[in-house]
Amino acid sequence: MSFYITTPIYYVNDAPHIGHAYTTIVADVLTRYHKLFGEETYFLTGTDEHGQKVQSAADARGLDPQTHVDELVERFRDIWKELEIDYDFFIRTTMPFHKQVVQDCLQKLYDKGEIYEDSYEGWYSVSEEMFYSERELVDGKSPQGKEVKKITEKNYFFKMSKYQDQLLKHIEDNPQFIQPDTKKNEVLGFLAKPLTDLCISRPKSRLAWGVELPFDRSYVTYVWFDALLNYATAIGYGQGAEKEQLFNKFWKDAIHLIGKDILTTHSVYWPTMLMALEIPLPKQIFAHGWWLNEDDAKMSKSEGKVVSPLDMKDIVGVDGLRYFLTREIYLGNDAKFSKELVVSKLNAELANNLGNLMSRTVKLACKNFDGVPPSSLKDARTSGLMELAVGTAKRVKQEIDTMSPNTALGHVVDLLDATNKYLDELAPWKTVKEDKDAAAESLYAALEVLRISAVLLSPVMPSKMNELLERLGITAPADIAAAEKWGILEPGAALVAGDPLFPRAELPS
């Protein structure tokens, strides 16, 4: 089994915000889980550097587009590093090898007659540099209220409509191709109407920043045609036998994790492009929901209300932020984002639940047993806890395999809750005086749960869980087999209580 996941490649018009960090963190978490399960993984992210949006952002800064993207791409790379994103490759669409393959694909489609020339009539807004069709106009103006003029322009079109039936059949034959089901139904609704062909050119007189059409140098290609191909070019497609090994190995398992804002481009444009290029389709397109701001609108730069991932990281730490983003949303749904929500969730689940369990057990064990206490399974409640604990890895894996990381974390939270309840009942802090063996048994069990939980949470919080394992005296890297087994901690081994693992977070006043 291999696992290949991609994030959208982000427009480099500004620094990334929480929305961008979300997709990237979830992709990183899923990759780390699959790695933990012993699979071969490949994780791709990057930046979409051509097109009108980037050109306009460069103009606004008074820079040429190349200088602009070279500067801004570093903000993405730096922030991903700070968020402990461990990608295998970071693609930039301005990389020469990518541009070359995009041109090769355009030429191939042109030669096959899949791209044709036609004149395009539409309403053009000079200030927005956008084309509108007659029915998109509102009172003779653009939907944003800008003046428009009728333009007839020669352009190139990809025969997308030709693939409508083939695409419908693929979606019906492969129920997992577009997920969640609600999103699949949206795409099926879109495909219930006849597809049009796709305009894949922009005259350089309007927009020069892009990949030139190899068969007509006075045009650049539409930014989405260039951008979508990144998922294949980044792993070697079209670059000779040696580089294509990676493509051959991973392509059939490709999962495109995207926000629901870009569902049509990924579920209609991209598969039809692939069909025309005779490339097999990826395994899955998974559209997640949005983080909403306080007005319940999508958090986005144009709405103005965005939260910086680094600001959030300063308040709750990188592990806390990664945990919140993975845990709070059922992948596919929307949820509200606010600093207050992050802090209260983390205080409940990390500071109180996990953090307290860790400090109270380790402190008691150090004080009364000088480290890991002897283990036993005399009380039926201990055996019950053990069973719950060793079965958790399997439950986590099932959820990860169906793209439900928040429910996966829920299983670990349930285990920690059960352990806190178990400890409250067995109260080793009381029994330690009259029945030291009983106290040892419950403390040992709680420490084992902590060890297993640390392995199972390590893909979400790599640094903190590594620290937790170290404090429990485990130096080997997290390993799934160890999470399925009870009794790995050695009685008598040293433990480190230290400062609270998850101090209570507070918002700066």
Ligand code: MSP
């Ligand atoms: N460049 C295109 C994608 C091309 S992929 C071949 C693009 N870029 S973008 O910079 O606008 O990033 C969009 C992506 O950022 C969304 O699909 C989503 O993954 C993420 N998000 C941006 N805002 C978001 C929220 N408020 N909430 C969740 N994710 C959001 O579109």
